[in-house]
Amino acid sequence: MHDHTPPPPKDDPAFAKHDHHRCAGEGLARAEEILAGRKVRLTPVRRRTLEILLEDHRALGAYEVLERLAADGFGNQPPVAYRALEFLVDHGLAHRVRRLNAFTACRHSGQDHAPAFLICRQCNAVAEAPADAVRSALDTTADKLGFVIERSNIEALGLCPACRDAA
Amino acid sequence: MHDHTPPPPKDDPAFAKHDHHRCAGEGLARAEEILAGRKVRLTPVRRRTLEILLEDHRALGAYEVLERLAADGFGNQPPVAYRALEFLVDHGLAHRVRRLNAFTACRHSGQDHAPAFLICRQCNAVAEAPADAVRSALDTTADKLGFVIERSNIEALGLCPACRDAA
């Protein structure tokens, strides 16, 4: 007789070793595809901002992004970063993580969308978890009160698999 | 022949006319009960802060609270408000609404807890919706990735029943 062990957890790229160079490259490529359809431009600042966010599966504060941009020869005043970030968020290429007052690259540009964020308090990794079930539960809840949801943010703080094991 | 219309939505107090004087009074009374058990004090500033939050089913920014406190003869520097608010949040008598950088009185002190917030973008009402189903969906989602949730915030922006009807 053999055990029916539960299926091993499927790690999110944010929490597992992976070919991140490729991961980031794909993010950028997908962004270009998506924007090509719309009549908007992925200008140098915007592109660079996205690259910066894609470097890591973390969320960066606007000022952190700004420093990087300034170092790359772009403007060094807050609106430079905030505008580029707003553009990315508006086009679904990045998300704002309210709990952290920070921004993170979207890892599912175009698809799915309406993620839940899982934030590791130890290593600061931010994963975008599929949230269809969560959204649907939330919609049902709101519906019972006659409330119409337009936008929502679902964010959880805790420990990623690696940091939990290390503890 | 009669219609089987779906059951009417059960309004949250935040969205419906109700005896708010009583609603606020109960909030304060419940706070006293809860704190009585613990060895902490509901000092004048703290009590007044809670009263201010209870006045309305809205979320108030810390500086808004501070103004009110100062007008009542308390200190007029940010820590005065932030400390009182932190105390209330720590003891489950108020919640922080991250989307608004603001605080709202808890309407279910002691009970349940781990609400989802429904924020009306029109009238600014904030309702605390029961979030058990949502949390459970979120836990399941996190579990699949091996992530352990410690705290989470679930907030939705949209239109309350009244404002939706008005539109």
Next chain:
DNA sequence: CCTTGACCTGTTATGATATTACATAGATAT
């Protein structure tokens, strides 16, 4: 009683996050 120590309040100063307003430059369309 009166000292001690915990806790609370007040104040100063500063840090962190975000937006408004305006000027200039670049792209697009006629």
Next chain:
DNA sequence: ATATCTATGTAATATCATAACAGGTCAAGG
């Protein structure tokens, strides 16, 4: 080429939040 729209840069300011310290209140233990 010119008008128009969009994007960028900068200055100034608004908004949100915390650190550090000084003084006051109060209850417990001597």
